[in-house]
Amino acid sequence: MTDFPVEPTILVARIRQLERQHNSFKKYLLKLKHELEELTEKFNNHVEGESGDRLSATPKLDTQTPEFVNRLSDEEFQVERILLLLGFYADEEKIEKPAISAEEFKQRKNQGQKDFSGLNLAGINLTEEWLDVNFSKANLAQSRLSRCLIDSLNLDGANLKGADLSGVTTNHRSRKGYYPATMKEANLENANLNKAQLQCAILAKANLTKATLSEANLWKADLSGANLRGANLTKARLFNTTFGIANLEKANLNQALYNKETLFPPNFDITKTGAYLIAPASSLQKANLVGVILKEINLSGADLQEADLRGASLCGADLRGVDFTKADLRAANFNRADLTGANLTEAKLGGTILLGAKLTGAIMPDGTIHE
Structure with a gap:
């Protein structure tokens, strides 16, 4: 049994999927059974046609199909078995709640809901929305968040692989009670952050592998321990940015702007990247x-x-x-x-x-x- 709650709609969908898998398995076993029977008949006919004591002593193959074939082909799934399989498949196929539509999200947000942590929002289109919400550990893969206002946005541990965050803006310094966006340990692999305004954003230990950060404003942003391997930082503003022990291997910093307060990883030679010291x-x-x-x-x-x-x-x-x-x-x-x-x-x-x-x-x- 699984140790997490399974909603009825998810359970029904999973049961149907398992039934389809089981039916396919039964068809395969039946086909295998017929092939075994044909092979057995051919072999026995061959044995009967041969003369001599040596071959007559050869035992015939039992035409009875092995017991496990019949047993597997006739076995019926019970509810307990299905629940067991739900747990069995948990490691290889993660069960997620159905994706929330943009309309449903906006309705919930307008009703005052702020906590959307852990939800499946993959592919959602929230272009130009004000996202002062909690998306921590949410699935936002391939989502469209371009030109959103991200004051007080929490994306810690969220999956933003391939998401579009181009042109996101922040105005937290002039808004009382609001704070910078936080994306600690978020997965931003291949994400589009072109011209994103990420002043003071917290991206510590985020995965930004091959992410696009061209012309992004990372003033005072915290990227300590982030993985920026192969990231595009051309013309990015890196004033007072903290990279700590970030991975900048194969990152493109051509024409990026930095100052003497920018903290690059130890032994990283910024002078060889084509970046400009302002x-x-x-x-x-x-x-x-x-x-x-x-x-x-x-x-x-x-x-x-x-x-x-x-x-x-x-x-x-x-x-x-x-x-x-x-x-x-x-x-x-x-x-x-x-x-x-x-x-x-x-x-x-x-x-x-x-x-x-x-x-x-x-x-x-x-x-x-x-x-």
Whole structure:
């Protein structure tokens, strides 16, 4: 007997499945029985056709089909036997409750239910929902959670294999009583977290094997002990992120952004990954920073010669003494940025926003010095 409750609907479905399996088994045994009988008849006919004492002494095969064949083919399953089989098959076929539909989930949530832990929500479509609920240990494989608000969302131990969490957002810092999303030990293998806003999220010991985290914001996220083997972290924001002893083998960190407060695993050489250190006096020559958001960042004294910053946002950034020689700054936003003493020689400024920017002593694209 199993040690967990079995709902009647699940039991009926399992009984029917076992009956189908049993019927197939009976048909197989009957076929085997007929084949044995045919083989026995052929053998005995062959023996009868042979002459000589040697062959006459050979005993005939008993035409009676072995007892176990008849017994197995005629045996009927009783309820006790079915319940025993439920337990027998538990290890090789996990019994799950029927999947909850999106409509049922929304109805329960609107009625005030917060605890959906352990439920089967595989494949559910909850796009753009506010998910301040408990999904711990729930089955959310292949689910669609894109662009959801995930303040206070609990996904600890949940199965999110192949799930779509692209563009999920968080606003917990401005919401009193809400906290960051937590995904400790969650299975996010092959999950899509492209452009996910995961600031302060807890992903300790999560399985992110081959997950897509490109352009994700992982500011102050906890990824200690996580498995990121083969994960795509291109252009991800890794400021103040903690990786601890995470597995970053074969992970793609090309053009990812990190700072000196980012904690990578011991012996992991971030300088060989193509990631960019965003810090004062950093070397970012020819860096591809198209569309990056670096508001109020400190890059004073950095080398950004020939860097591509088209459409980037550097509002309020400290850019004193930065070398932007031949950099592409078209459509970049430098609103309220401090560009005192910056070098903009031959920089491309088409559509660049410099409203409120400090340009004292800056060398302009035409070589003149701004007063």
